[in-house]
Amino acid sequence: MTAILFPEPRADVLARRDFLIAGLAKLVPPASLVTSEDERRAFETDAFTAYRRVPLAVVLPETTAEVSAVLAFCHQHQVPVVPRGAGTSLCGGAIPQEDAVVIGLSKMSRILEVNYPDRIAKVQAGVTNLAITNAVSADGFFYAPDPSSQLACTIGGNIGMNSGGAHCLKYGVTTNNILGVTLVLVDGTVVEIGGEAMDAPGYDLLGLVCGSEGQLGIMTEAVVRILPAAEGARPVLFGFETSEQAGEAVAAIIAAGIVPVAMEFMDKPAIDICEAFAKAGYPMDVEALLIIEVEGSDAEMDATLAKIVEIAKKHGVKRVKESKSAMETAAIWKGRKSAFGATGRIADYICMDGTIPTGQLPYVLRRIDEIVKHYGLRVANVFHAGDGNLHPLILYNVNDPEEAMKAEEAGNDILKLCVEVGGCLTGEHGVGIEKRDLMRHQFKPVELDQQMRVRAAFDAGWILNPAKVFPLEGRL
Amino acid sequence: MFTMLRPQNEDELAEIVREAEARRAMLHVQGGGTRAGLGRPVNNGVMISTAGLSGVTLYEPAEMVISALAGTSLRVVEETLAEKGQMLPFEPMDHRAIYGTSGEPTIGGVVAANVSGPRRVVVGACRDHLIGVRFVNGRGEIIRSGGRVMKNVTGLDLVKLQAGAHGTLGILTEVTFKVLPRPETTATMLYEGLSEADAVAAMSAALGSPFEVSAAAHLPAGMGADRARTLLRFENFAASIDYRFPALAEKLKRFGTAKRIENAESEKLWASIRDCTLLAEPRDTALWRISVKPSYAPELANALRSALPEARLFLDWGGGLLWLATPATGDAGAAAIRAALGGKGHATLVRAPDAIRSAAPVFQPEAAPVAALSGRIKASFDPQGLINPGRMHAGL
Numbered sequence: 001m002t003a004i005l006f007p008e009p010r011a012d013v014l015a016r017r018d019f020l021i022a023g024l025a026k027l028v029p030p031a032s033l034v035t036s037e038d039e040r041r042a043f044e045t046d047a048f049t050a051y052r053r054v055p056l057a058v059v060l061p062e063t064t065a066e067v068s069a070v071l072a073f074c075h076q077h078q079v080p081v082v083p084r085g086a087g088t089s090l091c092g093g094a095i096p097q098e099d100a101v102v103i104g105l106s107k108m109s110r111i112l113e114v115n116y117p118d119r120i121a122k123v124q125a126g127v128t129n130l131a132i133t134n135a136v137s138a139d140g141f142f143y144a145p146d147p148s149s150q151l152a153c154t155i156g157g158n159i160g161m162n163s164g165g166a167h168c169l170k171y172g173v174t175t176n177n178i179l180g181v182t183l184v185l186v187d188g189t190v191v192e193i194g195g196e197a198m199d200a201p202g203y204d205l206l207g208l209v210c211g212s213e214g215q216l217g218i219m220t221e222a223v224v225r226i227l228p229a230a231e232g233a234r235p236v237l238f239g240f241e242t243s244e245q246a247g248e249a250v251a252a253i254i255a256a257g258i259v260p261v262a263m264e265f266m267d268k269p270a271i272d273i274c275e276a277f278a279k280a281g282y283p284m285d286v287e288a289l290l291i292i293e294v295e296g297s298d299a300e301m302d303a304t305l306a307k308i309v310e311i312a313k314k315h316g317v318k319r320v321k322e323s324k325s326a327m328e329t330a331a332i333w334k335g336r337k338s339a340f341g342a343t344g345r346i347a348d349y350i351c352m353d354g355t356i357p358t359g360q361l362p363y364v365l366r367r368i369d370e371i372v373k374h375y376g377l378r379v380a381n382v383f384h385a386g387d388g389n390l391h392p393l394i395l396y397n398v399n400d401p402e403e404a405m406k407a408e409e410a411g412n413d414i415l416k417l418c419v420e421v422g423g424c425l426t427g428e429h430g431v432g433i434e435k436r437d438l439m440r441h442q443f444k445p446v447e448l449d450q451q452m453r454v455r456a457a458f459d460a461g462w463i464l465n466p467a468k469v470f471p472l473e474g475r476l
Numbered sequence: 477m478f479t480m481l482r483p484q485n486e487d488e489l490a491e492i493v494r495e496a497e498a499r500r501a502m503l504h505v506q507g508g509g510t511r512a513g514l515g516r517p518v519n520n521g522v523m524i525s526t527a528g529l530s531g532v533t534l535y536e537p538a539e540m541v542i543s544a545l546a547g548t549s550l551r552v553v554e555e556t557l558a559e560k561g562q563m564l565p566f567e568p569m570d571h572r573a574i575y576g577t578s579g580e581p582t583i584g585g586v587v588a589a590n591v592s593g594p595r596r597v598v599v600g601a602c603r604d605h606l607i608g609v610r611f612v613n614g615r616g617e618i619i620r621s622g623g624r625v626m627k628n629v630t631g632l633d634l635v636k637l638q639a640g641a642h643g644t645l646g647i648l649t650e651v652t653f654k655v656l657p658r659p660e661t662t663a664t665m666l667y668e669g670l671s672e673a674d675a676v677a678a679m680s681a682a683l684g685s686p687f688e689v690s691a692a693a694h695l696p697a698g699m700g701a702d703r704a705r706t707l708l709r710f711e712n713f714a715a716s717i718d719y720r721f722p723a724l725a726e727k728l729k730r731f732g733t734a735k736r737i738e739n740a741e742s743e744k745l746w747a748s749i750r751d752c753t754l755l756a757e758p759r760d761t762a763l764w765r766i767s768v769k770p771s772y773a774p775e776l777a778n779a780l781r782s783a784l785p786e787a788r789l790f791l792d793w794g795g796g797l798l799w800l801a802t803p804a805t806g807d808a809g810a811a812a813i814r815a816a817l818g819g820k821g822h823a824t825l826v827r828a829p830d831a832i833r834s835a836a837p838v839f840q841p842e843a844a845p846v847a848a849l850s851g852r853i854k855a856s857f858d859p860q861g862l863i864n865p866g867r868m869h870a871g872l
Contacts, residue, residue, distance in 0.1 A: 115769075115771070116680075116684055117676075117677070117680040117684070117770065117771045118680070118769040118770050118771050119680075119683065119684055120769070140684075140686070141684070161629060162629045162633070164627050168627065172600060172604060173627060175604075175633070175636065176600050176604045185845065185849075189845045191843065191845050191846050191849070192843070192846075193846070195821075196768075196769040196820075196821075197767035197768050197769055197796060197821045197822065198596065198597065198601075198767060198793055198796045198797070199590070199592075199596075199601055199640075199767050200767075200822070201767075201822040201824070201839050201840035201842065202839060202840070202842050202846065202850055202868070202869075203637055203640070203641055203645070203850050203853055204590075204603055204636045204637055204639055204640055204641075205637075205846070205849065205850075206636075207603060207633055207635075207636020207637060207639070208632060208633055208634075208636060208637050208853075210633065210636075211629045211632070211633050212632055212633075215632075228683075228684050228685055228686050229686060230686050231686045251538035251539075252538075254537075254538055254539075254540060254657070255537060255538050255560075257561055257657035257658070257660070258657070259540075259656065259657060296716065297719060297723075299715075299719060300715075300716050300719065303713070303715060303716075355625040355626075355627045355628055356625065357536065357539055357541070357624060357625060358538070358539050359536060359538065359539055384627070387625070387626045387627045388539070388625050388626075388627070389625075389627040422623065422624055422625070423623070423625050423628075424623055424625055424628045424630045425630045426628075426629050426630050427625070427627035427628060427629065428627055428629055429629070430629055431629075431630060431631065435630075439630070439631065442630055442631070443620075443631060444620075446617040446618070446619060447619050447620060447621070448631075450613060450617070450619050450634070450856070450857070451621075451631050451632045451634065453856035453857075454632055454634065454637070454853060454856045454857075455632065456852075456856065457849060457852035457853045457855070457856050458849065458852075469631065469632075
């Protein structure tokens, strides 16, 4: 695919490559500087694999001081910088460009402090999302945001993208679960934003940095909230004959004053794909499936589930299947969380991430079906039903350029639809390069300009992750 | 002296700002005026009232989302939600008790000051539930950020930036929140006579338990009762509370025997903590709001009492929030308080005479590079510095 443009690599930077690498070599140990083409190629893309660019060099710093020195150097020499965690971005957030230095935080992967009385952990940016939970789970705690890539993705990337997950209906997204970051500004200055207290003085810079896609600075450490785990959690499968029924059941559950910890939706194609992969015991004779998870003691879960089952029955539920064991629970979630990977086994796909008001669900699902059929393609739908965050997976053949282009166009049409019904382009994956050129569908020029002026308060020279988020034309 | 303008819609407001920009007139924003004493005092310019921008513009109970124009009274928003059994999760404080003001707090004012209450310790602050804003920036442009869906990472999050900016980054015209169902019932667990250190340990154990305590506060002896009171609130379905109360009491038995306070009395108690009515009198004392990590609160409380012998204080947010009353003389204790904090938190001077709030920093002074960033961010919204100038920091 070639529809998304990259900025023309700057000849003056490419011409100074040897000088720049010599300079970087003075700032970090040899093992932290990647220069050979073979090794650089490992960093040419992320999970948005349709696009790739081999960077000028890759630096893998081990300390905040090294990040600061490298940024100061790049800033002094006006070299673009692309921050990278684990490279799991689905929107191309970590894809480099030929004239850029990649700063990868993978070596900064230590948990520095766990503090149960204050319910916080201090971690380095390169620690994985799941490693935080694993470090505290034996003591009954967890880190709440749980993107499906949580085994691999880093907390730095999570903060950069304000990542969500299946359980944010109850626990919120990344921005609701961090208290502070150590941020290296573009000129190498190190600042502490927020801290260990529950709120911070002055402007909410933490809220601004969260989800800024590496455009305001490079985060090296974070203070995250850890939460006490519930006594128990139990997912239940609810199979419906239509997605309208499933959507109405979701609305009725919330109207009854129940906020389950997760409410996940899968349509028939997604059920087939995930069941074939995970053998999770999903019902195969239904058109729509809800995975609803409740928490609490056994008696509390029984009571809450009884209410939910009653509501689901009023809305024509066809199959109800409770998890009877920890293994079944794991399989149910494995199926859902591997939806993208399982889809990748049967076809290439692009994954959309728009959010819509949940009341628009039946209309939007119908329109998605029409759009995808119009382009002669197929779609599997998985999404977070409680919060309206959709993940249509548009299936195509990557080796067929015409079909690839159609898939991209269908995706764009779906995202425009999300905006039209009152939603947004991206709920948790980020804009990156993928949705950059659609930003004008969501924002008016004065609004994009306001965002870019805020961006300029941090990086007036467009050094930090410059190909992302904002359309290349009309930049401030 | 102030001239008062009352725009009837967003376009009129934008026009007022553009005219002010041409004349370089200072604009001050007023909602209900119940929090006028919050922030640094301002003395002249044009006062813009948001009273004309009033009404709930969207409410979808099944989506747990509500939008209202900035001048809508908090009471109307809360009543609208209550009709459908929902609520603003962050339990916004009512400042009328401590300022002795009348009138109605507005939802825009709640956002501008990022006003939260006891439930903040568990569910998050106002900023955590604010999902969309519309505002007029200092260039007279109408800007939207966020929207009406609860998961949205499209572009920079200017929503969070507006929460707690005290109107210095734009005049809010509409705000949108995600909301939660109201709990079926509430009850409070009470321990009497604990020291601050034990109280914070008990609150940490409760907040670190799986029993979903929704608030935790400690009132020292003499604060409304003879003995110190440590309070833990449950909000849930009645059956859950009946199960969880004894389960937590068992976990906390080393702190003594728990008493149970039921619905109405419990609500009254938490309202007095939320609104800081416990320290509202005498009216001529200064009031501080101090944020720290909870485990540091006992040590800080002792340090503050040593430095300021007349100080009175209580703890909310499991120890993460100290409300402190000091004599309103000199700098109202600013230097001593911030020295005691030693970088381990921050202090806001919430109530003091104008003269003190003009001289002592109301908000915690920022490190130089952060202050420089704040200045550039202010300029990106309001290049001429027209809107609420100096409200947070001199020159901002």
